[in-house]
Amino acid sequence: MKRVTIIGGGLAGLIAAIELAHAGIHAILVERKAYPFHRVCGEYISNEVVPYLNSRNLFPESYNPPAIKEFQLSTIDGDSKIMPLDLGGFGISRYTYDNFLYERALSHNVEFCLNTEVTSVDFEQGAFRVKTDHDEWKTDLVIGSFGKRSRMDRVMNRSFLRRRSPYVGVKYHVRTEHPNELIALHNFPGGYCGISNIEGGKSTLCYLTHVSNVKRYRSIGEMEKNVLWRNPLLKTIFNESEFLFDKPEVINEVSFETKSPVDGHVLMAGDAAGMIAPLCGNGMAMAIQSARILTREAIPFVRGEIRREEMESRYRKQWNDEFSSRLWRGRQIQKLFGRELTSRIAVSLVMSIPPLARSIIRNTHGRPF
Numbered sequence: 001m002k003r004v005t006i007i008g009g010g011l012a013g014l015i016a017a018i019e020l021a022h023a024g025i026h027a028i029l030v031e032r033k034a035y036p037f038h039r040v041c042g043e044y045i046s047n048e049v050v051p052y053l054n055s056r057n058l059f060p061e062s063y064n065p066p067a068i069k070e071f072q073l074s075t076i077d078g079d080s081k082i083m084p085l086d087l088g089g090f091g092i093s094r095y096t097y098d099n100f101l102y103e104r105a106l107s108h109n110v111e112f113c114l115n116t117e118v119t120s121v122d123f124e125q126g127a128f129r130v131k132t133d134h135d136e137w138k139t140d141l142v143i144g145s146f147g148k149r150s151r152m153d154r155v156m157n158r159s160f161l162r163r164r165s166p167y168v169g170v171k172y173h174v175r176t177e178h179p180n181e182l183i184a185l186h187n188f189p190g191g192y193c194g195i196s197n198i199e200g201g202k203s204t205l206c207y208l209t210h211v212s213n214v215k216r217y218r219s220i221g222e223m224e225k226n227v228l229w230r231n232p233l234l235k236t237i238f239n240e241s242e243f244l245f246d247k248p249e250v251i252n253e254v255s256f257e258t259k260s261p262v263d264g265h266v267l268m269a270g271d272a273a274g275m276i277a278p279l280c281g282n283g284m285a286m287a288i289q290s291a292r293i294l295t296r297e298a299i300p301f302v303r304g305e306i307r308r309e310e311m312e313s314r315y316r317k318q319w320n321d322e323f324s325s326r327l328w329r330g331r332q333i334q335k336l337f338g339r340e341l342t343s344r345i346a347v348s349l350v351m352s353i354p355p356l357a358r359s360i361i362r363n364t365h366g367r368p369f
């Protein structure tokens, strides 16, 4: 058996570790933080993952996650329309769900190095040398599941970093009056804000904004009052909600640039392979599905049944077949919604032609797997 190291323990890394464990393969998962912890994420998971989660007993039934079946879209001025969500989804916080998967992985004897950051990976003579801030070791396969932006991208000199990204993501948990079955996407100048419910009667309020909004008003709070609150629906939500964090979770430079599913012989999964615009509401499902596809190709390599080149080319093909056109469509939609004028036109069009909304959702999502 070859040795496997997984860098990053979000959904992609945790699912990869669990899948390998199911095949009797031992992996070391290195995660910069320690569970449980919050992340910037809208926390709406598309139902396309449910058959897979059920097959592995990974659906978080015991947390009673709200079933989400309707979608509300609002213009910058607060006009809104509610439409059915064909496939729908469920809401659960990453704080809870990642920790749930971590405990499952532990029970399958996955080895974790927590509070540990991988600082470099070098491929020489058919194997990798992995260095962390504590230690170093040799490994035969590295899975890169280190998310949308990591020190590893710089260390590996990944080309998407050459273009700066103008988007900032912000997340809160709140208590508010929000229907359980509804996910809302409220537009504001230079961005959009989602709200949907999660476990424990809480809601996730999460938005993506252009960095120019933050620079202009200097603080997140001032920007929210001057920019987000121009949408009256958002103003009401902000004024009538109880905010449960001392301060918001914030990430900078959220990039939707094309990446590569295999880079320097590292097999990438989740956002490290490519990130879809959050308004598509599909990044978590893609992280789970890409980890599953990746491990399917990695298992015969680890068992010595196929060569590295064959594993890499099979994974590259599978990943491109499944995700590259979805990501392209997500990028085009993000371009429309990132600017005030095009966003006004796009939202009005979608609201006046409901089948268009259904078609966009269908074309940015996969089929249940």
Ligand SMILES: Cc1cc2nc3c(=O)[nH]c(=O)nc-3n(C[C@H](O)[C@H](O)[C@H](O)COP(=O)(O)OP(=O)(O)OC[C@H]3O[C@@H](n4cnc5c(N)ncnc54)[C@H](O)[C@@H]3O)c2cc1C
Residues within 6 Å of the ligand: 007, 008, 009, 010, 011, 012, 013, 030, 031, 032, 033, 039, 040, 041, 042, 043, 044, 045, 046, 116, 117, 118, 119, 145, 146, 147, 148, 149, 150, 151, 152, 169, 170, 206, 207, 208, 254, 269, 270, 271, 272, 275, 276, 278, 281, 282, 283, 284, 285, 287
């Ligand atoms: C504003 C916003 C809203 C979103 N809303 C939704 C939504 O509602 N629904 C949806 O499906 N998707 C949503 N997404 C997308 C979704 O959050 C991601 O697609 C998903 O989290 C990807 O999972 P991942 O496992 O690839 O990465 P992550 O969950 O980001 O995990 C990566 C992990 O790697 C670790 N790491 C990084 N570098 C290192 C290193 N060098 N060493 C060790 N560990 C490292 C990090 O600490 C992290 O834990 C949203 C994204 C944004 C930005």
